[in-house]
Structures are given as C-alpha cells and as structure tokens.
Amino acid sequence: DTGVSQDPRHKITKRGQNVTFRCDPISEHNRLYWYRQTLGQGPEFLTYFQNEAQLEKSRLLSDRFSAERPKGSFSTLEIQRTEQGDSAMYLCASISPATGGYNSYNEQFFGPGTRLTVL
C-alpha cells in the first residue's frame, strides 16, 4: 500500500494524559499537513511541514500540541495534558511538488485519520 498511513486509528485516553500520533506520508511527498476534524465540521488546518521544516502553525495549535518531522519522512503529533475538547479525528495529508514547484492545486492525499476520544 503506497497511500498515507496513520497510527493508531483509534485512541481512547483519560483527561490529563499525553498522546502521540504518527503519520507516514507517501514516500516521494515532501510536504505534510495535519488537520483536526470535530463532529459535524470540516477539517481544520493545524500545521504543515516541508521536509523537516515546520513552515506554519495555526492558532488552533495551542502550546499543548507539538508536531515534528525529524527526518523529513514520517511525522508525529503530540498532545500533552489532553482535555475533553481535544476529542476529534486527526487527519494527515501529503502532497508532492508539481513541476516548477508547489501550487495551490496540488492534490492532497489524506490518510484514514486517528480518532481520539478523551474521557
């Protein structure tokens, strides 16, 4: 399977615990995005990387959230001291550069998501 993969698919945790999610993008894609999707809403942008560099973070990404992409391949998203409001689906997507560089119409390939439930 050469698609975007995410692990775990489901995570149940108690309030106050730390959790970490992993995303493996398509191998030749050097741009990677994280989104959060709550029930009844569309995905909301959290952050993105080009190779190992984190280029933008949304205001949604509080200081309890941290994302890394240490070798420019897989990425991790960690949430510290989880709160019930963190319960959501966390989606990862990757894109490859079009000829001549990135453009707004590059297709994003999404992983299946990690569903987090905070009790």
Add this chain to the structure above:
Amino acid sequence: AQSVTQPDIHITVSEGASLELRCNYSYGATPYLFWYVQSPGQGLQLLLKYFSGDTLVQGIKGFEAEFKRSQSSFNLRKPSVHWSDAAEYFCAVNTNAGKSTFGDGTTLTVKP
C-alpha cells in the same frame, strides 16, 4: 481570509435521482477548488478539482462540478445517484501554501 460555505447540512435523495450539492467560497485571489467525499470513519477522497480552464470539471464516480466566478460557487452534481454515494461531502479552497480551508460538509442520504 478564505472561507467555504456549504448551505445544506443534510440532503436526502432517492436512488436514481439527480443530485446537486452547493458550495460558496470567499477568497481574494484565484480560487483553487476541490470536492472530497468521506465515508464514516474514513479519510477524505478527492472527487474533482478546479484551478483554471473549462469551468465544468469532471471527476470520479460520475460527479461533475461547475465553477461560477460571478456567484462564487462551485456546485457538485451527479445525474443519477447510487446507494453507494451516501457519505459526507466537503468542498474546499486552497491557499498558495497548498493548505485547504473546508466547508462543514453536506451529509447525503440515499433512499432506496
């Protein structure tokens, strides 16, 4: 800042009937527009995209969408709906960084 509005939260159609899902966007520059479909518990699958050229774009699974700049709309259509089309549909607009702003989605129910 860009935004996307999907006015219909939920739509029900009979199998074999035609379908139109509405999408309105707000973006200062040339919009790059997408429609995705999401089945329960799954990620997003791209149906089609528009960035220039012919304003009527064809996608997978028999879907098409029409870009109307004057109305800031990018409505999704299908002439004959199948039961397997039941899912949630999201319209999105991209920025130059490639990140997407999504609408809140329309849930499609298909009656037999």
